[in-house]
Amino acid sequence: MTTTTVRPDAHHDSDLTRSRATAVARSAAIEAQIRTDPSRHRVLTGDRPTGPLHLGHLFGSLRNRVRLQEAGVTTFIVIADYQVITDREVADHIASDVCEIICDQLACGMDPQRSTFFAHSAIPELNQLMLPFLSLTSVAELQRNPTVKAEAEAAGIRSLSGLLLTYPVHQAADILAVGGTVVPVGLDQLPHLEATRLIARRFNDRYGHVFTEPDALLSEAPVVLGLDGQKMSKSRNNAIQLRHTADQTRQLIRSARTDSQRRISYDPVNRPGVSNLLLITSLCTDEAPEVIAERIGDAGAGELKRVACDAVNEHLAGLRARRADFAAAGQDVLQVVRDGNVRVRAQATEMLERVREAMGTVY
Ligand code: TRP
Numbered sequence: 001m002t003t004t005t006v007r008p009d010a011h012h013d014s015d016l017t018r019s020r021a022t023a024v025a026r027s028a029a030i031e032a033q034i035r036t037d038p039s040r041h042r043v044l045t046g047d048r049p050t051g052p053l054h055l056g057h058l059f060g061s062l063r064n065r066v067r068l069q070e071a072g073v074t075t076f077i078v079i080a081d082y083q084v085i086t087d088r089e090v091a092d093h094i095a096s097d098v099c100e101i102i103c104d105q106l107a108c109g110m111d112p113q114r115s116t117f118f119a120h121s122a123i124p125e126l127n128q129l130m131l132p133f134l135s136l137t138s139v140a141e142l143q144r145n146p147t148v149k150a151e152a153e154a155a156g157i158r159s160l161s162g163l164l165l166t167y168p169v170h171q172a173a174d175i176l177a178v179g180g181t182v183v184p185v186g187l188d189q190l191p192h193l194e195a196t197r198l199i200a201r202r203f204n205d206r207y208g209h210v211f212t213e214p215d216a217l218l219s220e221a222p223v224v225l226g227l228d229g230q231k232m233s234k235s236r237n238n239a240i241q242l243r244h245t246a247d248q249t250r251q252l253i254r255s256a257r258t259d260s261q262r263r264i265s266y267d268p269v270n271r272p273g274v275s276n277l278l279l280i281t282s283l284c285t286d287e288a289p290e291v292i293a294e295r296i297g298d299a300g301a302g303e304l305k306r307v308a309c310d311a312v313n314e315h316l317a318g319l320r321a322r323r324a325d326f327a328a329a330g331q332d333v334l335q336v337v338r339d340g341n342v343r344v345r346a347q348a349t350e351m352l353e354r355v356r357e358a359m360g361t362v363y
Helices: 020-036 055-070 094-108 124-135 139-143 146-154 167-177 187-207 246-254 272-285 289-328 334-359
Strands: 042-047 074-079 115-119 182-185 215-218
Touching: 020 187, 020 215, 042 055, 042 167, 055 074, 055 094, 055 182, 074 094, 074 334, 094 115, 094 289, 094 334, 115 334, 124 167, 124 187, 124 334, 146 167, 146 187, 167 187, 167 334, 182 187, 187 215, 187 334, 246 289, 272 289
Parallel strands: 042 074, 042 182, 074 115, 182 215
Antiparallel strands: none
16 A cells, blocks of 8 residues: 555546547547457446436447447446436336336347346445545535536436435446446546546555546437437437337327428528438438438428338337337346346455455455
């Protein structure tokens, strides 16, 4: 153990503002490493189980997750069930939401043999890592985390719970416990990743090298809006869920907000509704949105909706069929999580041993 003192607040402001540009450049380098030597990295990513997954998740993160798995990178997926109670008081159907998101991911192509799913609440070792990690994080740093602030605001919370305030530190435990080196995230999660990097660095500075500082892997995923032009979200009832039927999808897309201009054009700033349907179609067919717009031309929003709906239903047909098969087979999808919990507990226990040795608390 070294005697270096590490004040949580000292000389790290520049780290917290490590620019988006740096993360983008790092991401490109990591992508190249993954192509040449996937065994060098371990991916950890996750979701909070607040409801079934939708097209925003599919294009924003799930496709990328499957791609990384297929590239041969060891992948962990945390089901962040404790995060559900950071910003809401009632959490009455967590287990069924967990089932839904597992089904969605298996149907997308995630393979529980190669990718490990685990529930945060099932791994007590994560909570043990929290205490030393908390000692390396200042209250001021937690209070200025922009993602925590935004989440509190979005949930209409005036008085932060200790759990929400410390959530970035829990997330650091999720990542570091399994030795994650790469964390695929959207921009909103960058501050959390910076917090994880700081914790890893400060721990190593104080106690000797145990943790590898993980990098964000920023995806260039386009943001798909909900059918009302707001962020796509289950609670706003504006989402096309992966589990919806073709008919439900048709009804939803029919109700999408467009505009009164007959000629279809791709113009996200001035025509968000029309452009969003073009983007969704484009993501399903791999054609440029402008090309799709040109083809529809003067046929108007009705035709655009028909085209978008066919594209989505066709794109999701295989996934939905696989999803229906799990249900029909009565497959116990929670077994996937139970198996993953066992694997992750073994790894987290090993990591905790190393932490105890570094801290000199082995008795
Ligand atoms: N906070 C993430 C979200 O809201 C979910 C999450 C929890 C996570 N732990 C994580 C993501 C660790 C990446 C790494 O979506």
